[in-house]
Amino acid sequence: MAELFHRKIExxxxxxxxxxxxxxxxxxxxxxxxxxxxxxxxxxxxxxxLYTPLELAGRDIYVxxxxxxxxxxxxxxxxxxxxxxxxxxxAVESKYDHPMLWGSxxxxxxxxxxxxxxxxxxxxxxxxxxxxxxxxxxxxxxxxLARTPLQTDDLRLRLAAQRDVGVPYTDDMIRNAAQDAxxxxxxxxxxxxxxxQRYGEATQVRAFDGVTTELTEMDAxxxxxxxxxxxxxxxxxxxxxxxxxxxxxx
Amino acid sequence: xxxxxxxxxxxxxxxxxxxLAAIGVLMAALGRTGPFGxxxxxxxxxxxxxLFPVLSTFYEPEPDPERLTYYYDDPxxxxxxxxxxxxVFGMFMGVWVAAQLAWPNLAFDAAWSTxxxxxxxxxxxxxxxxxxxxxxxxxxxxxxxTSRARLAGQLSPWFVLMGYNxxxxxxxxxxxxxxxxxxxxxxxxxxxxxxxxxVWVSYFILYIRTLARRKEPHIYVANWYYMAFxxxxxxxxxxxxxxxxxxxxxxKSYTVWAGVQDAMVQWWYGHNAVAFFLTSGFLGMLxxxxxxxxxxxxxxxxxxxxxxxxxxxFYMWVGSHHLHYTALPHWVxxxxxxxxxxxxxxxxxxxxxxxxxxNGAWHRVRDDATLRFMMVAAVFYGLSTFxxxxxxxxxxxxxxHYTDWTxxxxxxxxxxxxxxxxxxxxxxxxxSLWKRERMYSPVLVEVHFWLAIAGTLVYVFAMWNSGxxxxxxxxTYTADGTxxxxxVDSLVAMYPYYIxxxxxxxxxxxxTLVGCYNIWMTVRAAPATAGRRLDVPEPxxxxxxxxxxx
Ligand code: HEM
Ligand code: HEM
Numbered sequence: 001m002a003e004l005f006h007r008k009i010e011x012x013x014x015x016x017x018x019x020x021x022x023x024x025x026x027x028x029x030x031x032x033x034x035x036x037x038x039x040x041x042x043x044x045x046x047x048x049x050l051y052t053p054l055e056l057a058g059r060d061i062y063v064x065x066x067x068x069x070x071x072x073x074x075x076x077x078x079x080x081x082x083x084x085x086x087x088x089x090x091a092v093e094s095k096y097d098h099p100m101l102w103g104s105x106x107x108x109x110x111x112x113x114x115x116x117x118x119x120x121x122x123x124x125x126x127x128x129x130x131x132x133x134x135x136x137x138x139x140x141x142x143x144x145l146a147r148t149p150l151q152t153d154d155l156r157l158r159l160a161a162q163r164d165v166g167v168p169y170t171d172d173m174i175r176n177a178a179q180d181a182x183x184x185x186x187x188x189x190x191x192x193x194x195x196x197q198r199y200g201e202a203t204q205v206r207a208f209d210g211v212t213t214e215l216t217e218m219d220a221x222x223x224x225x226x227x228x229x230x231x232x233x234x235x236x237x238x239x240x241x242x243x244x245x246x247x248x249x250x
Numbered sequence: 251x252x253x254x255x256x257x258x259x260x261x262x263x264x265x266x267x268x269x270l271a272a273i274g275v276l277m278a279a280l281g282r283t284g285p286f287g288x289x290x291x292x293x294x295x296x297x298x299x300x301l302f303p304v305l306s307t308f309y310e311p312e313p314d315p316e317r318l319t320y321y322y323d324d325p326x327x328x329x330x331x332x333x334x335x336x337x338v339f340g341m342f343m344g345v346w347v348a349a350q351l352a353w354p355n356l357a358f359d360a361a362w363s364t365x366x367x368x369x370x371x372x373x374x375x376x377x378x379x380x381x382x383x384x385x386x387x388x389x390x391x392x393x394x395x396t397s398r399a400r401l402a403g404q405l406s407p408w409f410v411l412m413g414y415n416x417x418x419x420x421x422x423x424x425x426x427x428x429x430x431x432x433x434x435x436x437x438x439x440x441x442x443x444x445x446x447x448x449v450w451v452s453y454f455i456l457y458i459r460t461l462a463r464r465k466e467p468h469i470y471v472a473n474w475y476y477m478a479f480x481x482x483x484x485x486x487x488x489x490x491x492x493x494x495x496x497x498x499x500x501x502k503s504y505t506v507w508a509g510v511q512d513a514m515v516q517w518w519y520g521h522n523a524v525a526f527f528l529t530s531g532f533l534g535m536l537x538x539x540x541x542x543x544x545x546x547x548x549x550x551x552x553x554x555x556x557x558x559x560x561x562x563x564f565y566m567w568v569g570s571h572h573l574h575y576t577a578l579p580h581w582v583x584x585x586x587x588x589x590x591x592x593x594x595x596x597x598x599x600x601x602x603x604x605x606x607x608x609n610g611a612w613h614r615v616r617d618d619a620t621l622r623f624m625m626v627a628a629v630f631y632g633l634s635t636f637x638x639x640x641x642x643x644x645x646x647x648x649x650x651h652y653t654d655w656t657x658x659x660x661x662x663x664x665x666x667x668x669x670x671x672x673x674x675x676x677x678x679x680x681x682s683l684w685k686r687e688r689m690y691s692p693v694l695v696e697v698h699f700w701l702a703i704a705g706t707l708v709y710v711f712a713m714w715n716s717g718x719x720x721x722x723x724x725x726t727y728t729a730d731g732t733x734x735x736x737x738v739d740s741l742v743a744m745y746p747y748y749i750x751x752x753x754x755x756x757x758x759x760x761x762t763l764v765g766c767y768n769i770w771m772t773v774r775a776a777p778a779t780a781g782r783r784l785d786v787p788e789p790x791x792x793x794x795x796x797x798x799x800x
Contacts (some may be wrong), residue, residue: 006555013461017481020474022561024482027566027589028489028518031582035511041579042510064428066366076575079650080725083733091577094509099432102513104572106652107351109737131354136742138354140364147281158504164494165506195470221494 043092047236050096051153051227052168052199053177054184058224060158061217062101065142070104072230073112080242086113087235096167096231108139113229120208123222146209147219152178172200185219186212202230252303252408254313254324259405262305266409271297277441280499285427285669289420289441289501296416304341318784321394323683327406329387330676334417334766336383337669339422340375341759343737347372348755352691352748362426363382370425372438376664377527379418382716384672385531386453389476391679392538393457396473406456413449415759417442426679429501434518435523443491450484451586465787478562482526486745490519518569525565525614528664532671533561536604536631539675541623549606551640553599560596564589571642574651583644590642594635601632619692619699623674627705630666636658649725653716654747665706671766673698680769690771694764701761701791708754716747775779 008137009015031072051059062068065094078087079193089112094100118126125132128146130139163169175193183191187205195201206224229235255263274297277290334650341544350356350365357363394401401407421438424430438446457480493503507515541548547553570578570586605628608615615625637659641650650656677695681688689695723743726734 003552003555010474012659013458013477016469016474016477017458018480020481021485022476022486023559023563024566027565027568031570031585032511032514035514035579035582038579063430063432065364066363066369066425066430066432068432069366069369073654074576076648076651078575078725080727080733084724084737089577091510094513096508098504098506098508098512099516100507100509100512101432102573102576103679104434104652110399118667130406134738138351138748140350140354140366140547141356142358142691143359144361149376154496154500155503157500158502159277161494161496161504165504205656210481 001103022112035067035112035181041091041094043090043234045090045092045232046235048092048095048232049202050169050173051231052180052184052195052223053152053159053173053201054150054181054220055221055227056162056224057150057152057181057217058220058222059101061145061221063099064204066101068101069107070105070107070139071111072106074102074108075110075112081110085110086229090235092234093229098162098165099168099210100205108137111225111228113246115226115228115230120226122145123225124209124218127218127221135196142221144220145158146216148217150181150215150217150220152215154182165218169189170198181220182215185209188212252307252324253310254317254322255404256312262310262405263408264301264308267297267301267304269299272520281501282499284500285424285429285502286441286499288427289302289424289429290425292419293416296419299414304310306366318400320400321391321399322401322404322407322475323391325411325629326387326391326679327363327392327683328577329411330680330769331381332390332411333380333383333387333672333676334762335768336375336379336418337762338759338766339637340372340377341755341762343372343375343757345367345752345755348531348748348752351753352745361428361494370430373417373435374421374425374437377523378421379415381415381419381527381531381672383411384676385412385479385527385535388539388675388679389531390460391683392472392476392534393460394766395730395785396538397466398468398787399460399465402456402459402463408451410449410453410456413445414453417446417449420445424501430538430588431491431503431505433490433505434520436487436519437713439501440491440493440495443487443493445652447484447488450480450487454480460643468518470538471548472534472538472743473794474558475530475537476737478558479526479534481529481563482522482566484529485524486519486526488789490515498519502740513573513576514570515574518566521569522565524663525561526567529565529666530561532668533557533600533676535671536600536624536628539671539678540604540628541607543618543621543624543674543678544608546607546611549603549609553603553640557596557599557603560593560673564596565595568593568642571647574644574647574652579760587642587644591639594639597635598632601635602630604631617694618675620677620689622668622699623677623702627667627671630706630768631725634663634667637662648793649721650717653717653720653724654744655711658713658717661706661713662710665709667704669758670702671707673702676769680772683772685777686772686775690768690775696770698761698764698768701757701764705730705754705756705758705761708757709751710754712747712750712754716744716751718727719743719747 009019027200075085075088082088085100127142129141130137156174159169159177179191180195183189184195184205185208192205195205204226209216271294274293278287281287281290316777347365347368390407420442420738424438428504429439431439493505495503505512538600565588570582571590615621641659643648677689698704720740723735723740728734
């Protein structure tokens with residue numbers, strides 16, 4: 001019976017095409033659509049803040065360099081992971097992440113909570129030559145980042161595009177994107193105060209790569225690494241065995 | 251190669267290439283010295299390189315109308331050459347990234363050659379370059395033979411093939427410059443993605459129009475799989491790649507999906523790229539070339555139906571097994587796990603169907619390395635789907651996820667299944683396309699076979715070991731309840747396996763090079779004279795087309 005029926009659809013290409021589309025659509029619709037409608041999918045975190053333009057630039061460098069190929073940013077709900085890396089990751093922590101960077105391979109350790117774990121100095125030394133700090137490491141060296149000036153003229157466009165896909169950047173933030181990037185890495189400049197004013201008092205304003213004379217890609221990447229896991233404290237409140245967030249380091 | 255194009259088709263090609271060059275100029279003007287501008291230049295060069303042969307034959311006389319009584323195989327020949335070229339490139343990059351994990355200084359302190367930028371050139375080079383070209387060429391070959399009809403049109407197959415390769419070139423050159431969306435297997439940026447949509451729609455139309463010309467009432471099984479591959483990949487590609495570029499003159503874009511929804515969309519795409527690119531399409535190959543080579547009909551028509559609809563329906567549910575124990579809601583994880591386990595049934599139905607088809611032809615499997623490629627591919631297909639269903643079980647995945655075990659599973663699938671079935675099909679296809687009696691050297695096919703098997707086994711065993719060791723070290727506790735190993739301890743334990751894997755990959759690459767040489771020599775050999783009129787579209791000269799068994 002079923003075989004006879006199949007003999008029939010096999011005779012019309014268009015019928016077959018429609019049958020394939022029908023069969024293949026169900027799974028995706030059932031699993032994906034509710035993620036947008038069920039409210040509990042993403043927790044509430046009123047203290048959640050946005051990436052500053054400098055951190056966003058750093059994130060884009062993280063994407064460009066393919067750091068996600070070796071590093072995850074998703075601590076699973078398993079005891080050993082929580083003890084190794086900190087409280088497990090919540091959905092809300094990546095709610096502004098376009099794209100998410102959860103990763104699928106840990107050639108290196110998870111970075112979801114690496115913010116404030118090391119000093120800026122360590123991060124710069126490590127990125128410049130990982131084997132100078134961790135001799136056994138197989139991470140590539142990224143010395144060129146410190147030599148490359150950060151391109152800031154398109155930061156405005158980047159923030160605007162982020163707003164188009166749903167991140168609540170204000171007009172003020174978009175207009176001042178380039179200045180804010182400069183200000184965040186140059187604490188003595190006139191632009192520094194605008195950053196904390198727009199992005200909150202907790203924003204880290206300092207010369208991330210140790211040099212204030214020039215804004216480099218190293219500044220941006222380190223600023224991003226230092227904010228990982230620090231956009232909200234929600235994870236520290238949600239877990240059964242609360243841990244304290246790390247103390248800020250310099 | 252393009253001598254068969256009519257003069258109006260040559261004009262059409264020239265216009266299309268002119269348009270393409272104009273797009274390139276526009277991109278170069280908007281993007282200036284940024285990656286977008288460089289891609290503009292690449293597009294211009296690509297268009298000019300193709301314009302050259304078109305213009306140099308522009309005023310040649312019209313082709314012989316007799317050609318219409320043959321299958322149209324010229325683009326397929328080009329496709330096979332491109333397949334092998336991408337195989338060499340992609341696998342070389344694979345060996346290089348493998349070596350970088352063992353000896354990190356092999357990046358030579360440059361930006362373009364760091365692991366993070368090279369890794370996607372490997373995955374894209376092998377999956378889309380090697381796999382994609384193999385799928386396009388074999389599908390165009392198979393649809394003609396099983397429909398006993400010539401391709402619908404002479405220009406559109408060239409457009410599909412060349413357009414697709416332009417996409418691959420833009421993708422790979424982009425990674426070197428750091429142009430990527432970071433979505434695994436969907437790294438190319440918005441403009442390359444848009445281009446692929448155009449190419450893919452033409453591919454679909456070409457396929458459907460050729461099927462419409464078929465002289466057989468039924469559509470043969472292999473075509474079901476190729477159609478599922480074409481259709482579903484289109485849907486997946488479009489949904490996963492919706493993005494907003496930061497400007498029309500920049501390569502950079504941001505995906506519209508965020509966080510947990512992005513993760514689900516990405517892995518719904520990601521696993522179905524596995525399903526419909528690396529499985530469905532290659533099953534299409536298996537269902538045609540294995541019976542042809544074994545000279546036996548498919549064992550069971552019913553199993554084919556069961557397997558086809560099972561795969562098409564179940565696969566779309568399983569993406570969430572990439573996100574076990576993450577911030578994705580539990581119910582989705584459990585659905586993914588359940589369907590992954592059920593998926594074993596249709597997967598083994600196909601693997602079993604292939605092996606049972608060989609029943610009664612085992613002496614051929616013994617003597618013919620080409621058939622043995624396909625037989626072993628079916629076995630690895632069975633193994634890697636079994637492993638996949640096992641890894642999808644939550645507690646197992648707790649150990650395997652993030653480790654080299656995943657990489658072992660991947661390469662059992664792609665080396666053992668995808669690459670072997672492709673080589674088996676190519677060794678069947680090449681003599682038929684170029685009208686040779688057989689491959690230049692059966693001994694070299696044999697050598698390739700053993701290099702490929704040895705390479706796959708070394709690779710997969712090394713990664714199974716390293717993956718399981720890694721997973722266990724991460725979760726080992728000391729007697730007083732603290733973690734026993736630091737991350738770096740686990741890294742140090744990996745090095746011997748990274749070296750072994752590099753060696754295994756090198757063997758595999760060596761086999762591919764042997765294959766290239768053999769194909770080259772076959773193409774250069776003198777054509778066979780016998781049997782030329784057998785492989786033609788007329789209903790009475792069915793030639794190689796197998797019919798489904800009852
Ligand atoms: C010459 C043989 C090959 C070698 C040496 C090789 C090597 C590698 C290496 C080193 C990685 C990165 C693993 C990691 O990040 O730890 C990788 C990933 C990958 N390769 Fe290969 N590869 C080879 C052939 C292939 C082929 C033929 C295919 C597909 C047709 C393929 C598909 C992939 C995929 C899909 C990944 C990503 C896996 C993941 O994300 O888990 N490889 N390969
Ligand atoms: C029944 C069929 C299959 C099932 C249920 C399955 C299941 C899985 C699971 C559970 C993972 C690990 C996800 C993770 O922990 O991150 C995985 C990864 C993968 N599998 Fe399979 N698998 C199947 C067949 C195949 C086949 C035949 C191939 C290749 C031809 C393949 C290619 C891959 C790739 C490329 C990945 C790596 C994705 C990534 O992390 O980048 N799978 N699969």
